[in-house]
Amino acid sequence: MKTMKNCLLLGLLLLVVSTVFSQGKITGTVTDGQNSLPGTNVAIKGAKAGTSTDFDGKFSINTTTNSGELVISFIGFEPKTVKFSVSNGGTQNLGTLVLISNSNELNEVVVTSGVIDYAKDRKTPVAVSTIKAAEIQEKLGTQEFPEILKNTPSVYVTKQGGGFGDSRINIRGFDQKNIAVMINGVPVNDMENSSVYWSNWAGLSDVTSAMQVQRGLGSSKLAISSVGGTINVITKSSDMKEGGAFSSGFGNANYLKVQGSYNTGLLKNGLSASVLLSSTSGDGYIDGTNFEGQNYYIALGYKPSAKHDIQVTFTGAPQWHNQRSTWINIATYQKYGSVDKPNTKYNSDWGTLNGEQYDMKRNFYHKPVASINWDYKINETTKLSTIFYGSWGRGGGTSGAGGALGNNYLSAAFRTAGGLVDYDKIVAWNTGMPVSINGVMKTRTKSTSPTVAGQTPFTGFINEFSSGSAAVTTTGFSRTSSINSHDWYGGIVSLNKKLSNTLVLDFGIDARTYKGYHFTNINSLLGAGAFLDKTSDVNNKNKIVTEQYSANPSINPFSQADTNEKISFYSLGNVRWYGAFTQLEYSKDNLTAFVQGAVSQQAFQRVDEFVYLKPNALTKTDFKNILGGNVKAGANYNIDEQQNVFVNAGYYSKQPFFNAVYPNNRSVLNGNLTNEKIIGFEAGYGFRSRMFTANINLYSTQWKDRYQRSSDNGADNVGGYYDFSGITEVHNGIEFEAQAKVTDRFKLNGMFSIADWKYKGNSTSNRFDQQNNPFAGGTTTTLYLDKVKVGDAAQMTASIGASYEVLTRVTLDANYNYNDKLYAAISPAGFSSETNKGSLELPSYGLMDAGFSYKIFVDAKRGDSFNFRLNVNNVLDEVYIAESKSNIFASDVPTVSTYKGIATTNNVYFGFGRTWNFSVRYNF
Incomplete structure (x- = not known):
């Protein structure tokens, strides 16, 4: 018995000793392939031991066994199991462990609404690039919101005239009227003309959790016009984790931005809230383009149970900014700079008035958006997602009207030696003071308004403006505002039904109603006493x-x-949209496939009591209903854990815009209405590994029956126009993007895209008079467009970037x-000769951007930190032409000088030179 006890004690002693000496340590770093993942759970399988990664994604865990498995998990990513083997008392460094996103790579940052059609990595068969909030916060700086996408394949972004929020984006050769922009699943393209004005969304970068660019067909189930692609902007959710941030940034041209935000996190009662406020101002890089804007974002959430999730958001960004919207030829830039160094900041629209900056071109707008999003999990296989929204746009843009003795405000007669508009001289003329006009002293005389029944005649200095040839006799300068306001309401209801383990069915409806208000009012009489409206108001002439x-x-x-007093024109545009959509998705093992269809009916109505006398039936037209829709299908196959391939194809029947239904600002229907047809094909290959990711895409898109109208008319058809039919564009290209993690500290990224975008075939015209009626007589015009390059965007783009963590x-x-193979924007109507030279190719250019980031943790446990960021854009101060409105070849005007091989008579916008900004952000 004693011997047995001794043996038992000896065995226990050996077990204890063995346990003590078998203790080891396992270390490593967890990332998503690009960035560290702090807070990742790390546990030993079958044991209670566990830890989490620190703020650099690093972990260290003790083990009492020599071998086993680690289970690593983080929300939004597939759990990863890693085997380990560690010697007694030793340490095993597993290196960098990359977690692969699960079916929703944006899960940790987005509103979980089923209305949002975001693409899923290695599942959704579309070409996609995703940019998260951290990169936007770091690298955007003073750039425009779309510019964060400029290193995405087949994307071309310019600042246009350079005013705050005036930038534009082009994807695969299609402008932003043919790119669907979605915010939390809600379409924001204007319902009359599909435009997107980024100044209305100037604060969007502050509240974005992630932005996903789906090139080509995209994954949206709605019948939207994503010809070139879809930009999905996903804003912060109210139930983000508790905390907030304060930030401030400043930069060149007196740029200043301050911002504050706070999130309550999800409270025990199911409520949550998020608030953000910011203010931005500056002088603008371009002369005379000062600006000021605010942004507010309020989100409220309620999750009473696991079945219901309700999110209410209200956001807006009231702003004003002076603009450079008058195109300027290269010779003028040189005139106010030098032949070798043109003054690329020159703006012909601005000057000073009473010692203060003044500009005839000014944009002002406030477009708040409110939405209520309800997700209802009916059962384990059925989910209903509903969103109702409203938007109320108020504002417009100013411009100059009138003149003096045939001179408008842009003429040399009212310009200083330095090229500025002499607004003090304009006021002097308006108020009857003697001024020198083209070297001759002139004085304006008072006038008396025409006698109109019920209206008291006005005696004094009266400004007036008449269109057409009468403009040379008008007198007096005014700044008028062209108002483009609207009321917009809509809703989307989508039902997601899991039919089996392999099939999922989605179907729903999309309804919208829109009322646009279009008129002109007086912003400033510039010293005069009244304005005489002699133009369009037939019910109230003079x-x-x-x-x-x-x-x-x-x-x-x-x-x-x-409610304003209106001049020149006043019309209402009513648009109704009814849509239905469905999608069937198959998913089993490595294969995912879908087929999707959508149909929409747009109804257009025009109301105009300025052009038409009451009770003319044309004062209010009937609704013109036009049917459209799309069908698309695709499949993705995961070859193995690293490789996948996909294909997709689709067909769109796209309704024309409002101004095509009712052209020439008249209420007579276009007699040549035709839906535009788009056919797209795409194929792609993806590779994922711990060190390297890459995507290759091939695409071909054909755009038929593109609408084009030319206002060119002969003396026998003043006010008439040509309506061209049969215009076709073909866009083919290849795209490549890659990211490499050379070491834990050193990362590389790059992209390359090359395309061939050109017109196919010729086009003939139909001729209409001023009232939109077919015009008898005249010569039919042919547009010789076959094989002409599509302009306004670079057909070859490339980028390479690197980041290096010098110290922790x-x-x-x-x-x-x-950017290369950049062609001038052409008007197809300008190609009436068979011997045309095609599109003017602009000089290629390259830009370098650089940045510095530094983070200090104030409280490592809470995550409180200071973040410092310095951005320098166009480090090398490259002078380059970003876009050209005209298409003039040097050989067309051999007597004209050239700049970098381009005739100096071309109207262009140069891009920005070197700019910088510095920001400090405190997260708590």
Whole structure:
């Protein structure tokens, strides 16, 4: 018995000793392939031991066994199991462990609404690039929101005239009227003309959790016009984790931005809230383009149970900014700079008035959006997603009207030696003071308004403006505002039903209603006493207007849209949209496939009591209903854990815009209405590994029956136009993008895209008079477009970038972006000769951007930190032409000088030179 006890004690002693000496340590770093994943759970399978990664994604865990498995998990990513083997008392470093996103790579940052059609990695068969909030916060700086996408394949972004929010984006050769922009699943393209004005969304970057660019067909189930692609912007959710941030940034041209935000996190009672406020101002890089804008975002959430999730958001960004919207030829830039160094900041629209900056071109707008999103999990196989939204746009843009003795405000007669508009001289003329016009002293005389029944004649200095040839005799300068306000309401209801383990069915409806208010009012009489409206108001001819209205945005988002006294024109555009969609998705093992169809009916109505006398039936037209829709299908196959391939194809029947239904600002229907037809094909290959990811895409898109109208008319058809039919574009290209993690600290990224975008075949015209009626007589015009290059975007783009963590949380990064095969924007109507030279190719250019980041943790446990960021854009101060409106070849005008091989008579916008910004952000 004693011997047995001794043996038992000896065995226990050996077990204890063995346990003590078998203790080891396992270390490593967890990332998503690009960035560290702090807070990742790390546990030993079958044991209670566990830990989480620190803020650099690093972990260290003790083990009492020599071998086993680690289970690594993080929300939004597939769990990863890693085997380990460690010697007694030793340490095993597993290196960098990359987690692969699960079926929703954006899960950790997005609103989980089923209305949002985001693409899923290695599952959704579309070409896609995703940019998360951290990169937007770091690298955007003073750039425009679309510019964060400029290193995405087949994307071309310019600042146009350079005003705050005036940038534009082009994907695969299609402008943003043919790119669907979605915010939390809600379409934001204007319902009359599909435009997107980024100044209305200037604060969007502050509240974005992720932005996903789906090139080509995209994954949206709605019948939207994503010809070139879809931009999905996903904003912060109210139930993000508790915390907030304060930030401030400043940069060149007196740029200043301050911002504050706070999230309550999900409270025990199911409520949550998120608030963000910011303010931005600056002088603008381009001369005379100062600006000021605010942004607010309020989100409220309620999750009473696991079945219901309700999110309410209200956001807006009231802003005003002076613009450079008058195109300038290269010779003028040289005139106010030098032949070798043109003054690329020159702006012909601005000057000073009473010692202060003044510009005839000014944009002001406030477009708040409210939405209520309800997700209802009916059962384990059925989910209903509903969103109702409203938007109330108020504002417009100003411009100059009138003149003096045939000279408008842009003429040399009212310009200083330095090229500025002499607004003090304009006021002097308007108020009857003697001024020198083209070297001759002139004095304006008072006038008396025409006698109109019920209207008191006005005697004094009266400004007036008449269109057409009469403009040379008009007198007096005014700044008028072209108002484009709207009321927009809509809703989307989508039901997701899991039919089996392999099949999922989605179907739903999309309804919208839109009312646009279009008119002109007086912003400033510039010293005169009244304005005589001699143009379009047939019900009130020779109307005298004295009221002047502010060119600042209305803070009240629900203010009346059309109470102002109106001049020149006034019409209402009513648009109704009814859509239905369905999608069937098959998913089993490595294969995912889908087929999707959508149909929409758009109805257009025009109301105009300025052009048409009451009770003319054309004062209010009937709704014109036009049917459209799309069908698309695709499949993705995961060859193995690293490789996948996909294909997709689709057909769109796209309704024309409002101005094609009712052309020439008249209420007579276009007699040549035709839906545009788009056919797209795409194929892709993807590779994923711990060190390297890459995507290759091939695409071909044909755009038929593109609408084109030319206002060119002969002396026998003043006010008429040509309506061209049969215009076809073909866009083919290849895209490549890759990311490499050379070491834990050193990362590389790059992309390359090359395309062939050109017109196919010729086009013939139909001729209409001023009232939109077919015009008898005249010569039919042919457009010789076959094989002409599509302009306005670079057909070859490339970039390469790198980031290096020099010290812990101290990072340097740089990126070089190159653009080639950039052609001038052409008007197809300008190709009436068979011997045309095609599209003018602009000089290629490359830009380098660089940045510095530094993070300091104030409280590592809570995650409180200071973040410092310095951005320098166009480090090398490259001078380059970003776009050209004209298509003039040097050989067309051999007597004209050239700049970089381009005739100096071309109207162009140069891109920005070197700019910088510095920001400090405190997260708590």
